[in-house]
Amino acid sequence: MAENGALATTVADLAVAHAVLADGVVAEPVDDDGAALVIAVSTRSPVPGTRLDAEGRAAVEAVVEQLRALGHTVVRRDPPVPTAAALAVLARWVAGAADDAEHLGADRHALEPRTRTHARLGRLVRRLGLVRPATAAAFRERSTAWFAGSAESADPGVDVLLTPVVTGPPLAARPWHERGWLANVTANARWAPWTSAWNMAGLPALVLPAGRRAGGTPLAVQFVGPRVPRRDYSGSRQSWSAAIPGAGTPPSSTPPARAEPSPAPARQLRLRPRQRPHRQGPLWTGSSSAAPASTTSRTSTWTCPGTR
Incomplete structure (x- = not known):
């Protein structure tokens, strides 16, 4: 379930990073904002019982309005993420932990309880043969067909899918390592349900900033595309920059400075x-x-x- 990616500020920087990862030649994107795209937007969570919060929904809608203003066609359409695909994601998640523990020669008894359970379930999944490449291949084919559309059903298809990334603000900082496996997995799956399916399908995806929450934490949206795009939309970099709040802004690893509270006067005690x-x-x-x-x-x- 892990995929190599790159952090970049501009489309040109991302093109360089992808060329390095692919050991290829850097191709400068060509500006071609005249090519209008058909973009599907979906805020339905693949995890039952989870919903996008109000600030996240407002961020998606703001991006939708900007894309429409730039001449793109935006439609409301949910991608097919069946239960079998969701279960396959979970199977690969736990199996990956078991594989990593074995590869690193980790002492099972030295692992945190939640990690130990995760790896143990992974070994069980491997023994039962539940990590099936055919499931991932079937989901990839179904997703590819959804993007392509069908002439028989008069479905024109879509070029790009727009989704949220997380359901709400960052999870509270607490000693999660002291809690059980189920609590950790449930919190993780309910907070970030929109990305893992596309890793399993092997489809390209891109997460872009989309403003900030009232509390100061960043908002983001995700764009997903087919393995073979219906048209070349890499040249629409000016559209992406205009539609996404914060795109093109260099990231900062230094948090805003906080005023340190004055230390309380020391109490003088004599022993x-x-x-x-x-x-x-x-x-x-x-x-x-x-x-x-x-x-x-x-x-x-x-x-x-x-x-x-």
Whole structure:
């Protein structure tokens, strides 16, 4: 389920990155914004019971309006992602973890509980023969036919599919490694349901920025295309830049500076020794974080005046 990709600011930069990955010759994209495309937009989640939030939906609609203003045809159409394909994605996900653990020679007992369960299910999936290339091939053929359309059914097909990427804001930062496998997998699948199917199908996909949420975190949309495009739309780079808020903006790895809070004034405490010959070992009253590291027996103890 892992695919190599590139992070780029412009279409030209992405063309260079793809040429390097393919060990090929860099081809400068040709501007041809006169070619109107048929773009399908779908916000239906492939994972049952999950929905796109209001900010994500507004971002998709803003991109749709811009694409229409640039002369492209946008239609509402959901791609076929059957239950068999969704289950095949899950099977490959767990099998991949098992393969990685075996390849790295990882000690199963040293893995986190959630990862250990993930790999164990992967080994079971492999033994049962549930990772079937035929399933991926069938889904790829069905997806390709959906893009191409059909003359018999008067379906003109589409050039590109536009979808969201995630259902809402980033998941809360919490000790997920302490939670079980099911909680982790459910949270992951419900938050990012729109990308994995196209990895399994082997179709090209591109994630682009689409503004920011009220809280400051970025929004994004995904474009998916067939393996063999119906027409060359790589030249529409000016259209993509105009339609996508934030496209062409160099990324920054430095977060905005935050004002550091003023440190609280230190409380001045004086420690005085008090002899207690009848006790052995350190005895402290007050904060345990101030206790001495050594546990060597001693005949004196320390107490902080004013504490019990």
